[in-house]
Amino acid sequence: MTVAEPQSADFIRTIIANDTKANKWGGRVVTRFPPEPNGQLHIGHAMSICLNFGVAAEFGGRCHLRFDDTNPVKEETRYVEAIKTDIRWLGWDWGEHEYYASDYFDALYQWALQLIKAGKAFIDDQSPDQIRETRGTLTSPGIDSPYRNRGIEENLNLFDRMKSGDFSEGACVLRAKIDMGSPNLNLRDPVMYRILHTPHHRTGDKWCIYPMYDFTHGQSDSIETVTHSLCDTGYADHRPLYDWYLDELDVYHPQQIEFARRNLTYTVMSKRKLNALVEGDHVAGWDDPRMPTLSGLRRRGYTPESIREFCRRIGVAKRESRDDISLLEHCLREDLNKRAPRVMGVLQPLKVIIDNYPEDRVESLDAINNPEDPSAGTRQVPFSRELFIERNDFREDAPRKFFRLAPGREVRLRYAYFITCTDVLKDDSGNVVEVHCIYDPATRGGDSPDGRKVKGTIHWVSAQHALDAQVRAYEHLFSAPDPENAPEGQDYTSNLNPESLMVYESCKIEPSVADSTPGYRMQFERQGYFCVDPDSEPGKLVFNRTVGLRDSWAKVQQKSKP
RNA sequence: UGGCCCGUAGUGUAACGGUAGCACCCCAGUUUUUGGUACUGGUAGUCCAGGUUCAAAUCCUGGCGGGCCAGCCA
Numbered sequence: 001m002t003v004a005e006p007q008s009a010d011f012i013r014t015i016i017a018n019d020t021k022a023n024k025w026g027g028r029v030v031t032r033f034p035p036e037p038n039g040q041l042h043i044g045h046a047m048s049i050c051l052n053f054g055v056a057a058e059f060g061g062r063c064h065l066r067f068d069d070t071n072p073v074k075e076e077t078r079y080v081e082a083i084k085t086d087i088r089w090l091g092w093d094w095g096e097h098e099y100y101a102s103d104y105f106d107a108l109y110q111w112a113l114q115l116i117k118a119g120k121a122f123i124d125d126q127s128p129d130q131i132r133e134t135r136g137t138l139t140s141p142g143i144d145s146p147y148r149n150r151g152i153e154e155n156l157n158l159f160d161r162m163k164s165g166d167f168s169e170g171a172c173v174l175r176a177k178i179d180m181g182s183p184n185l186n187l188r189d190p191v192m193y194r195i196l197h198t199p200h201h202r203t204g205d206k207w208c209i210y211p212m213y214d215f216t217h218g219q220s221d222s223i224e225t226v227t228h229s230l231c232d233t234g235y236a237d238h239r240p241l242y243d244w245y246l247d248e249l250d251v252y253h254p255q256q257i258e259f260a261r262r263n264l265t266y267t268v269m270s271k272r273k274l275n276a277l278v279e280g281d282h283v284a285g286w287d288d289p290r291m292p293t294l295s296g297l298r299r300r301g302y303t304p305e306s307i308r309e310f311c312r313r314i315g316v317a318k319r320e321s322r323d324d325i326s327l328l329e330h331c332l333r334e335d336l337n338k339r340a341p342r343v344m345g346v347l348q349p350l351k352v353i354i355d356n357y358p359e360d361r362v363e364s365l366d367a368i369n370n371p372e373d374p375s376a377g378t379r380q381v382p383f384s385r386e387l388f389i390e391r392n393d394f395r396e397d398a399p400r401k402f403f404r405l406a407p408g409r410e411v412r413l414r415y416a417y418f419i420t421c422t423d424v425l426k427d428d429s430g431n432v433v434e435v436h437c438i439y440d441p442a443t444r445g446g447d448s449p450d451g452r453k454v455k456g457t458i459h460w461v462s463a464q465h466a467l468d469a470q471v472r473a474y475e476h477l478f479s480a481p482d483p484e485n486a487p488e489g490q491d492y493t494s495n496l497n498p499e500s501l502m503v504y505e506s507c508k509i510e511p512s513v514a515d516s517t518p519g520y521r522m523q524f525e526r527q528g529y530f531c532v533d534p535d536s537e538p539g540k541l542v543f544n545r546t547v548g549l550r551d552s553w554a555k556v557q558q559k560s561k562p
Numbered sequence: 563u564g565g566c567c568c569g570u571a572g573u574g575u576a577a578c579g580g581u582a583g584c585a586c587c588c589c590a591g592u593u594u595u596u597g598g599u600a601c602u603g604g605u606a607g608u609c610c611a612g613g614u615u616c617a618a619a620u621c622c623u624g625g626c627g628g629g630c631c632a633g634c635c636a
Binding site for chain 2: 035071074170196214321324401403454553
């Protein structure tokens with residue numbers, strides 16, 4: 001366990017604290033995170049990961065990473081690797097405790113035999129359709145299978161032949177003998193084993209029968225002497241079955257506790273829908289920076305610390321909820337504000353010429369790397385006669401509350417000089433293409449000796465020293481807080497935000513970041529936090545906008561519009 | 563219509579049966595060489611109806627509302 005941040009007591013931590021105090025498990029706390037390797041982890045999983053690993057760390061216990069790999073037709077090794085990468089990146093360490101449900105196939109098989117011998121399980125020859133039809137409905141009981149009372153020897157023999165590959169898929173299954181009349185569907189003689197002539201990513205072709213989730217999970221917890229088996233509320237109805245298997249088998253019996261799954265505004269979370277976004281080319285892949293996957297968030301520039309803090313703040317509860325993505329973004333900015341070095345970068349360049357500045361002069365100016373962290377030091381930024389500023393930092397028709405550059409207005413160039421706009425050049429269609437200014441040599445560094453104040457400070461980049469770059473700016477993937485809430489007859493894809501990706505070419509960045517490598521995070525002053533994308537190459541920089549700075553000017557403009 | 567779980571500001575989350583608090587969002591202001599950060603203040607809440615009690619967000623009953631469950635998926 002590498003990360004143990006303080007956490008207020010939620011209902012699960014309260015239960016564990018009480019158990020520990022009562023010495024219920026001999027003081028032990030063992031949890032587990034049990035992903036199925038059939039897809040990538042997302043922000044919803046992060047909450048479960050932080051809960052399981054966090055609780056273990058706080059109580060001096062341990063958390064196992066266990067792959068729930070009982071369905072070879074859906075699982076792949078590449079997902080095992082991706083999941084391990086994501087959990088490590090988040091900051092958690094399972095040490096030696098990396099397990100696979102498939103490692104327990106032999107034990108599970110023996111347990112199945114035990115239940116058959118006890119007359120608690122039988123081979124059912126009914127077809128999948130027949131089983132479904134005789135299961136009953138939510139309001140009516142099911143009916144017993146005609147094979148329910150087969151003799152133990154016959155069941156043993158049939159199960160052995162299932163294992164030997166004598167039957168085709170779907171020909172028969174092993175079912176637990178519980179109660180077809182139970183109001184809990186999970187107890188209506190649930191399937192324990194099915195035939196699957198598919199090689200498994202770890203056991204190869206050793207098996208052609210595979211245990212179902214319910215017959216696997218509890219026993220796996222038992223083998224690992226898990227104390228608290230935390231899962232989402234979708235499994236609450238399975239708890240009686242979890243308990244039934246463990247009781248009938250008379251083995252070590254962990255406690256299953258359910259917590260509510262979470263949703264996030266402006267995104268979707270299910271593996272199915274995430275996969276559909278990838279397959280439908282709505283995003284570039286599982287790690288598209290707009291995706292809520294951990295790989296997507298990582299590429300976007302999110303820090304693992306911010307995600308952990310987010311999970312800490314949303315807490316744990318039993319009611320399903322939708323967390324505001326603004327809280328996640330807040331946690332991100334809070335973290336990056338303290339750590340990200342500042343740099344000047346212009347997304348939409350507008351040329352500025354300082355007419356009274358010598359043509360061949362270049363100055364090197366001091367710039368603070370991070371005002372929140374003096375130890376980050378300073379750097380030198382080149383200044384010259386021709387600069388680029390942000391296009392929206394200049395307006396010909398500046399309203400009174402506009403503090404930036406405009407004809408006749410004076411502003412401060414960050415860490416450089418006060419400049420005053422004297423002239424504007426336009427193209428044939430009337431677009432401003434060049435702004436002329438004069439500077440005040442006495443304001444070098446950004447302070448005026450006469451105490452004169454300017455309302456605005458803008459960022460800039462020396463034209464001859466600027467690095468060209470591409471910047472990818474992202475907005476929420478969906479334009480509705482709950483994408484599921486779609487117009488009649490349409491689905492969540494109708495809520496996809498057409499402007500979720502905005503690509504800026506020919507951006508101008510100060511030279512200090514020339515050698516930064518993929519993953520490097522920084523703040524472009526006054527704009528937001530950015531990171532170098534893996535697509536970046538020397539001489540052809542590509543940045544992702546991780547998240548913008550809060551922008552109160554945008555709010556002012558927004559209010560004066562409608 | 564069966565079973566299980568759950569209802570506290572807009573959102574999320576606290577409160578031995580005893581002053582409904584915190585965070586995000588939003589609004590106003592102070593500071594500021596980032597219209598950032600920081601700081602100050604503000605708006606806003608116990609689903610409804612009964613009952614128990616000196617006292618109910620908390621306990622009981624009944625409504626209402628939401629979620630999950632009818633894979634040989636997990």
